[in-house]
Amino acid sequence: MQKRPLYPPLIDFDPVGASPRANRRIMVLLAASAIRGIMVLLAASAIRGLRAPPARMQTNEPTIVVGLDGVLIDSEPATTRCAWLTAQSLWPEIMDAVTEVSARQAGVRKAWVGYDWSALTGVEEATGMPSWLGAKLRQLRPVVRDGGYEAVLLARLCAEEALASSKGDRGARPLSVGEIELGWQEGLRDVLMARYGVTKQELAQASEAEEEAWRCADATGWLAANGFFPGALEALRRCDAEARCRLLLLSRRPSRQAQHSPGPHAHPSPEPHPSANPHPNPDHIPNPAPNPAQARELLEHAEVPGLRLLEPEEWEGSTKADALAALRRARPEAELRFVDDSARTLLTCASDPRLLPVALHFASYGYSSASQAARIGAVPRMRTLTRSQELDAVFSCAERAE
Numbered sequence: 001m002q003k004r005p006l007y008p009p010l011i012d013f014d015p016v017g018a019s020p021r022a023n024r025r026i027m028v029l030l031a032a033s034a035i036r037g038i039m040v041l042l043a044a045s046a047i048r049g050l051r052a053p054p055a056r057m058q059t060n061e062p063t064i065v066v067g068l069d070g071v072l073i074d075s076e077p078a079t080t081r082c083a084w085l086t087a088q089s090l091w092p093e094i095m096d097a098v099t100e101v102s103a104r105q106a107g108v109r110k111a112w113v114g115y116d117w118s119a120l121t122g123v124e125e126a127t128g129m130p131s132w133l134g135a136k137l138r139q140l141r142p143v144v145r146d147g148g149y150e151a152v153l154l155a156r157l158c159a160e161e162a163l164a165s166s167k168g169d170r171g172a173r174p175l176s177v178g179e180i181e182l183g184w185q186e187g188l189r190d191v192l193m194a195r196y197g198v199t200k201q202e203l204a205q206a207s208e209a210e211e212e213a214w215r216c217a218d219a220t221g222w223l224a225a226n227g228f229f230p231g232a233l234e235a236l237r238r239c240d241a242e243a244r245c246r247l248l249l250l251s252r253r254p255s256r257q258a259q260h261s262p263g264p265h266a267h268p269s270p271e272p273h274p275s276a277n278p279h280p281n282p283d284h285i286p287n288p289a290p291n292p293a294q295a296r297e298l299l300e301h302a303e304v305p306g307l308r309l310l311e312p313e314e315w316e317g318s319t320k321a322d323a324l325a326a327l328r329r330a331r332p333e334a335e336l337r338f339v340d341d342s343a344r345t346l347l348t349c350a351s352d353p354r355l356l357p358v359a360l361h362f363a364s365y366g367y368s369s370a371s372q373a374a375r376i377g378a379v380p381r382m383r384t385l386t387r388s389q390e391l392d393a394v395f396s397c398a399e400r401a402e
Contacts, residue, residue, distance in 0.1 A: 062335040063246040063327060064239070064395060065310070067320075068295060070341035070366030071391075072232045072249075078225035079144065080137045082211045083151035084129040090198070090206060091156060098159040099123055103132035106162040107174035112139055133158055139177045142369045143184045145342065148211070149203035153192045154180070181369055215294065223301055229365065229388035233302055239395035240306040247307045247395075248327070250320055250338075251295050320345050325354040335359070339385070339394055341366025343376050350379050361385055361394055 069075045088095040103120040112135045113119035120132040136158050137151065144150045161174035180188070193199065215222040239245055295309055310323060317323075324338060340346055341363040349355050362368075362376045362384045376382050385391065 060331065060334040061244055061246055062337065063248060063331065065248045065250050065324065065327065065336065065338045066391075067340040067342070067345075067363070068249055068251050068298070070368075071339050071363045072228060072236070073226050073298060074229050075226045076138055076141050076367070078211065078222065079141065079148055079151050080134055081127055081129070081225065082148060082207055082214070083137060083155045084127055084133070085214075086148075086152045086203070086207045086210045087155040087159070088128075089210070090152070091196075094156065094159055094163070098133065098162055099128065099130055101130065101132075101162045101166045103130075105166040106130075106132045106136070106158075107165060107176065108132045108136055112136075133162075136177065140180060142367045142372065143181050144367070145344070146189075147200075147204055148207040149200055150189060152203050152207055153189060153196070156196060157192060181371070211294075215297075219297075223298070226298060228302070231387075231389035232391055233304075235389075235392040235395045236302065236304045236307060238392065240304050243306070245395070246334075247304070249295065249299065249307055249309045250323055250340075251309065319348065321349045321352045321355060324349060324358060325352070328354060328358070337361065337394060339363055339391070341368055343368060343372035346376060346382060347379065350381060359383070363388070363391075 066072060084095070103117070108120055110117055110120070120135055122131050123129060124131060124134060133155070137154060140154050140158075141151075143154065157180070158174070165172070165174045175183070193203075211222075236247065239247060299307060299309060314323070314326060317325075320340070324336065327336060336357065337359040338346075338349065339361040343362065346360050346362055349358065349360055360382050362373075362382055364373050364376070364384050364386055365388050368376075373384070376384060385394070
C-alpha cells in the first residue's frame with residue numbers, strides 16, 4: 001500500500017501528467033510570485049536610499065568659535081606699551097626714576113631673552129620704557145585676565161620693587177614672576193589698587209584712552225603691535241575658503257563705559273537671558289580683548305569675510321559659557337568647537353552641563369602659565385594646542401569619521 005506524504009505539496013505540478021492548460025496556470029502563478037518578490041526588493045532598496053545620512057554626513061555646518069586675544073592675535077606688545085604709557089602718565093616720578101635702574105638690580109632673568117643680556121639693557125626708543133621692564137611685563141602677561149588696567153598695576157609694582165631693590169631699602173630682591181602670579185590669585189590686585197589710591201574704573205579709563213589715542217594717531221603701528229600668531233591668519237582664510245564652517249569671534253563683553261560711548265557700533269547692555277546659568281563660576285574672569293570697534297578693525301585688516309564678531313546681544317548672560325550655550329540652543333544638532341587661551345574660561349565651560357557636547361581646545365601658546373596648563377591637562381576632554389599652527393587642524397571642516 002502506497003503511503004501518502006505527511007506534507008503534500010501546495011501545488012501539484014506534474015508537467016508530464018497535467019494538461020497543458022493547467023501547466024500554463026501554474027507558470028503564471030510562479031511568474032507573478034517572482035515579480036512581486038522583485039518589486040518588494042526594489043522598494044526596500046529605494047527606501048534605504050531615501051533615509052537621512054548618518055550624523056557625520058548631515059549638512060549642518062560646524063560652528064567654530066575662537067577667542068581673539070591670545071588665540072588669533074598676539075596683543076602683548078600693545079598691552080605692554082599701553083601699560084607703560086598709562087603708568088607714566090599717572091605716576092611720572094616713579095616711572096621716570098625706574099629708567100635709571102639696571103637690569104641686574106631689577107630681578108630679571110636672562111632665560112627670558114635667550115640668554116642675551118644686552119636685550120635687557122637700555123630703553124625702548126619709541127616709549128622710553130626700560131627693556132628689562134618690558135621683558136618682565138611680557139612674562140606677567142598671563143596674569144592679565146580682567147582687562148588692561150591690570151597691566152598698569154603690574155608696571156607700577158615692578159617699578160616699585162626694582163627701585164626698592166636698587167636702594168637696598170628692604171634688603172630683599174624684587175618679587176619674581178611666579179610670586180606675583182600666586183599673589184594675584186590671592187588678592188594682590190585689590191591690595192595694590194588700595195595702596196595706590198586708584199579704582200578699577202579709573203585705571204581702565206586711562207588705559208583705554210591711551211590705546212585709543214595711539215590707534216588714532218598711528219593706526220599702522222597699532223596694527224603691527226596686534227599681529228596674528230604664526231599660521232593663524234592662514235588657517236582662518238583656508239577655513240573661510242572652504243565655506244563649510246561657520247566662524248565666530250568671541251570677545252569679552254565691553255565695559256559699561258564702552259557700551260555708552262558714541263559710535264555706530266555701540267550696543268545697549270542686554271538683559272540676561274532667562275535660561276542663563278543662575279550660578280556662574282565666581283572664579284571666572286573674562287579674557288580681555290580689544291573693544292568692539294578695535295575688534296572690527298582687526299577683522300577688516302585680516303580680510304576674512306566669513307569671520308563674524310559675536311555681538312553682545314547674542315549672549316545669554318555675562319560669560320563666554322553663556323554665549324556658547326546660546327549657540328547650542330540655536331543649533332543643537334550642529335557640531336560646536338571652542339578655542340580659547342584662558343584656563344579659567346575653559347574649565348568653567350568644561351563643568352557646565354549645557355556645554356557637554358562642545359569640543360574644547362586650549363591655546364597654550366597664548367597667555368598661559370605652567371600652572372594653568374597643568375590644570376587643563378587634568379581634564380580629559382580638553383585638547384591642548386601648543387603651537388598656533390595647530391589651529392589649521394581645528395579649523396578644518398572636513399567630515400570626521402566616527
